[in-house]
Amino acid sequence: MNDAQADFEVTARIEGCGGRAGRLHTPHGTIATPAFVPVATKATVKAVLPEAMADLGAQALLANAYHLYLQPGADLVAEAGGLARFMNWPGPTFTDSGGFQVMSLGVGFGKVLSMDSGAVRSDQVIAEGKERLAHVDEDGVTFKSHLDGSRHRFTPEVSMGIQHDLGADVIFAFDELTTLLNTRGYQEESVERTRRWAQRCLDEHHRLTVAAPDKPRQMLFAVVQGAQYEDLRRAAARGLVGLRDPAGAGFAGYGIGGALEKERLGEIVGWVTDELPEDRPRHLLGISEPEDLFAAVAAGTDTFDCVQPSRVARGSAVYTADGRFNLSAARHRREFVPIEDGCDCYTCAHYTRAYVHHLFRAKEFVAGTLATIHNERFTVRLVDRMRAAIEAGEFAELRAETMGRYRDRRGART
Numbered sequence: 001m002n003d004a005q006a007d008f009e010v011t012a013r014i015e016g017c018g019g020r021a022g023r024l025h026t027p028h029g030t031i032a033t034p035a036f037v038p039v040a041t042k043a044t045v046k047a048v049l050p051e052a053m054a055d056l057g058a059q060a061l062l063a064n065a066y067h068l069y070l071q072p073g074a075d076l077v078a079e080a081g082g083l084a085r086f087m088n089w090p091g092p093t094f095t096d097s098g099g100f101q102v103m104s105l106g107v108g109f110g111k112v113l114s115m116d117s118g119a120v121r122s123d124q125v126i127a128e129g130k131e132r133l134a135h136v137d138e139d140g141v142t143f144k145s146h147l148d149g150s151r152h153r154f155t156p157e158v159s160m161g162i163q164h165d166l167g168a169d170v171i172f173a174f175d176e177l178t179t180l181l182n183t184r185g186y187q188e189e190s191v192e193r194t195r196r197w198a199q200r201c202l203d204e205h206h207r208l209t210v211a212a213p214d215k216p217r218q219m220l221f222a223v224v225q226g227a228q229y230e231d232l233r234r235a236a237a238r239g240l241v242g243l244r245d246p247a248g249a250g251f252a253g254y255g256i257g258g259a260l261e262k263e264r265l266g267e268i269v270g271w272v273t274d275e276l277p278e279d280r281p282r283h284l285l286g287i288s289e290p291e292d293l294f295a296a297v298a299a300g301t302d303t304f305d306c307v308q309p310s311r312v313a314r315g316s317a318v319y320t321a322d323g324r325f326n327l328s329a330a331r332h333r334r335e336f337v338p339i340e341d342g343c344d345c346y347t348c349a350h351y352t353r354a355y356v357h358h359l360f361r362a363k364e365f366v367a368g369t370l371a372t373i374h375n376e377r378f379t380v381r382l383v384d385r386m387r388a389a390i391e392a393g394e395f396a397e398l399r400a401e402t403m404g405r406y407r408d409r410r411g412a413r414t
């Protein structure tokens with residue numbers, strides 16, 4: 001029997017599909033799911049204080065092992081008492097393994113991975129004009145720091161060591177990230193390699209946990225890869241579900257990562273959740289658009305993270321029930337109304353579109369702060385409403401009503 005089984009309970013289900021509501025218990029508090037987990041990459045949600053994140057209803061924050069390893073160093077965060085205490089965040093925290101950043105920054109794509117499945121498949125895929133900064137071998141990944149070019153090496157054991165130092169409640173196994181551009185043969189190899197790395201993560205996580213019995217318990221999630229292939233996704237999930245640590249325990253939960261064709265998100269996630277145990281939490285990495293959140297929740301995932309709400313906010317894009325628009329556009333100059341009518345966020349309660357528009361035009365830092373508070377609240381609230389709708393048996397109605405109204409005015413999706 002694994003203690004982790006008591007960490008998560010399903011409290012309600014969506015009729016006719018795999019979606020559910022539940023509660024994820026961590027040493028720093030309980031997360032009611034489904035829940036959106038805002039990203040605090042370098043131990044801060046950019047431009048916003050942790051207190052404001054708590055006020056806007058964020059239940060947990062996700063930081064990044066790669067960035068914190070490079071700066072200020074995981075040992076320093078450990079010395080400070082762990083990630084939550086270091087950043088003065090009282091609630092649960094997640095860290096991702098660093099695999100995504102090591103590999104996505106390493107192949108020169110920067111923060112946006114090209115997921116165009118229509119392009120030619122190649123395993124040497126790399127952004128034009130960029131030097132390949134990451135090299136994957138069976139044991140791990142060697143990469144150059146994006147900060148100063150210094151060389152580093154991540155292995156499953158190194159990633160576990162860093163994430164234990166950081167001390168987040170939910171941590172992720174070190175996985176290899178592929179893109180939709182990789183060949184099918186490479187995807188197969190990569191899924192197998194990720195499974196072998198996952199076993200090493202389980203073993204190392206067990207060793208580090210036993211060695212520090214007084215530290216708060218950390219939950220290790222595996223990461224299911226397999227790109228857009230149904231057989232690979234299912235095999236990847238089954239392979240990870242079968243792994244055990246030396247004490248006989250499996251993973252505490254499962255992440256779903258890697259290349260996802262957005263149009264097929266619900267379908268692809270559904271293959272994976274179909275193979276995962278019902279009594280374990282599932283985290284979908286990197287989504288926040290309303291349509292994607294509905295599809296992911298319907299397909300049975302419980303938590304989500306994404307940098308998008310805060311990133312686009314700093315560029316003056318804001319979400320509303322009617323769609324997303326750009327606050328710095330001239331038409332908002334004299335709009336003395338909130339960003340979104342009826343929004344319960346701090347920004348909308350106190351400030352007008354005209355004011356935030358002015359701050360963006362004047363390049364004042366507070367512009368990003370106010371827009372971020374609104375966008376994070378929009379996303380957190382949307383997922384909170386999904387949870388309430390699941391509990392009330394009204395998920396399908398909420399989805400139809402919300403998506404019937406929400407229009408993406410940019411003409412293209414990101």
Ligand SMILES: [Zn+2]
Binds near residue numbers: 339343345346349374
């Ligand atoms: Zn608002």
